[in-house]
Amino acid sequence: MDKSRLFTELQHVAENLNYPGWDNLDALRRRGDMIIKKVFGEDSDYRQALKEIRFSLPFGPVSGNADREAWQSGKAQLLNLIGTMHEDITLGSRLEIEATSRPERNGGSRDVFVVHGHDEAMKEAAARLLARLSLHPVILHEQPNRGRTIIEKFSDHSDNAGFAVVLLSPDDLAHSRSESPDRVHFRARQNVILELGYFLGKLGRSRVVVLCRQTEGFEMPSDYTGVLFVPFDDEDRWQLELAREIKASGYNVDLNALIDG
Incomplete structure (x- = not known):
């Protein structure tokens, strides 16, 4: 399983979310939750973080612009979360490689x-x-x-x-x-x-x-x-x-x- 590729593809889909694409957003949330469970496990805090991202105002739109701004804010939070998860698995892979290669730093x-x-x-x-x-x-x-x-x-x-x-x-x-x-x-x-x-x-x-x-x-x-x-x-x-x-x-x-x- 190429974990990095999964998050790269998820990020690409998120970047192309356009207001008000609620159906696409729901599909992305389901896809994101599935990837998080597969990569980080059922109990990962990332699942809750994904669930808590809001794309609309909790009390309803005051104006069209406010609703659009809420969407853009949610999109920015989603991209940030995806970036954090991507960085997490990338850093983990680097540390794993370092751990197995440390003896080679002394010429084997x-x-x-x-x-x-x-x-x-x-x-x-x-x-x-x-x-x-x-x-x-x-x-x-x-x-x-x-x-x-x-x-x-x-x-x-x-x-x-x-x-x-x-x-x-x-x-x-x-x-x-x-x-x-x-x-x-x-x-x-x-x-x-x-x-x-x-x-x-x-x-x-x-x-x-x-x-x-x-x-x-x-x-x-x-x-x-x-x-x-x-x-x-x-x-x-x-x-x-x-x-x-x-x-x-x-x-x-x-x-x-x-x-x-």
Whole structure:
């Protein structure tokens, strides 16, 4: 079904409505309502908006000119509504195309950067999952140094990644200077927090997923409070959640690989 063509044709008919073509108007309303139901569904607000457009004065014409002006006003509202619906489906198509083509912006790269701390089991589990989804997990310390500084190495290998998985594990113990040393909290490593901020700025929140190993007394980064994260659980429910997030960001991944694996 060519949705754009449906609205283009509807707009053409509306533009050619001439006063007082009530029969043509009734036919157009029926056609418009049918298209709205087909494209936007039975419960679409557009159906009500179409129904509420008036082509005549509610109290009857005061003069011939007033009646004609009411007709022209209704016609203008109808054309505006059709234009809005056309723009709606056009924008939706563009977003759909963008979502499926985003990885191609990185030259077709399947690289997913894995930010991690000292939890080796967590890192290996995340890397194995990405590999099962036919993605390439990028783990910084596994890449050759080639005489670069750490920040240079990080910058080079993060450039081609279109998604980041950040593993927050309780690796450090710390407390505020204003608090008693008895009130220590578990925290992620400082490099993990730095790289989380980097990828949030570079890729945006929709392309960064935080996996968090929940431990009593674990302190999330204060600026990240309120953002949903994926709990790293022993029942492996995190695997499907992470795969869904990656798929929603535009990567073509087969969720059946989780079952087959």
